[in-house]
Amino acid sequence: MAGQSDPNVSIFSGEEVEFMAEDEMVEIVPNMRMEPLNMLCGDFGPFYPQMATQVPMWLAIALKKRGKCTIRPPEWMSVENLTQILEAERESQAAFQVLPFHYVEISSLLFDYASGDIPDLYMVRSLINDIRDARFLKVESSLESFEDARSSAVKVKNLSAMEVNVVRPFVGRALQAFYKHGSPDLVPNPEAMSARRPQATDNIQRRPLRRR
């Protein structure tokens, strides 16, 4: 599936990634009584005042806009947890911390629609911004090193949807170019290459993937 906003480029726009993130479940506390909602994607409810229930993000936002519920921010959005994650992100240059796949979009949606329901809003917002910036720097530095291995693949674990989406066009093109230039038709005499640069050719067979 390709993005729909621009037919020429196979990339999702930020809005499209956000749309996908709206299917993530979130806990709400309704303040009204309502029959269960039977949707194609599942049944939600019934809703009773002060009884927490799980609904998708889009439904939570729709109810929130009408003042029918409060949204409980997910557990990972607490100040302690985010501080820990930020520290861990800054400590290790290689590994990425485990965060929800759509953490950028979910947090941004919650800041926009349910800012009143998030305790320590200011703190949480700046922590998430810091985490995102720190992670993006690491994405860049990991892309810098992957071409040393002379591989046509790169492995980076625990990236989130938005981070992947931002680097997708660049990485796709770059890998294609490396693949093209590294093809055996163009580098036809490995024995001559190995005489000049033995360490480079040794890596080809042994490390098809750069592990992270």
Next chain:
Amino acid sequence: MDPLLQETVLEKAGSIVRKVGSFLKMESYYDIDDILVEGQRVPVVFQQAVNGVDIDPSAETHCVEPGSKVELPYWLAHELHLRKVAKMKVPACFNQRTKLELGADGASVDLRSRCLYFYEFGCKIAPLVSDRDMGSFLLSAFRTRYQKILAKAHNAAFTAHSKLLSYLTKEETNLYEAAQSSMAAFKKWRIGGPRFERASVLGRKRKEAN
């Protein structure tokens, strides 16, 4: 295996390979960049005399002597080379000087002025010319320059890199612009605009009933 059968099988395999090859070629048939790459000029040396052609309008005779050096577009030189009428030489943009410069500081060499389609052209030329190192040379050149593009592409503003952009070949520019546009799209989303587009009819005031 029966030798006749073996021959048939080999022939079949060969035809499949040829078909796949021609299909892959067709893939770039309508690609304007590919057409422009094939228009790049290559120096050739004629191996045989060719009658009835005017390559140089000021020449006195209507024939080309063997051993004469001419610059021809790649698509023509390629066909002549395959028919062994002419022999291709390494084009000027892949000369020893460029190689040395790229080896010294690959990231700041102005490849755009030498050949806008440096890599694509190099890939096409590499199997035809006698230079065996061409492929690995292209790869190492791209690798050094890739790092520079990566470092610049995802951060600062467009204007700050106009100098860098003037050095990049077509392929590198595409890479750079892909990164820039996706980063710009992300920033636009993060800052956010109106989440709902208001239909134009909704804003209007009701017409007064006459």
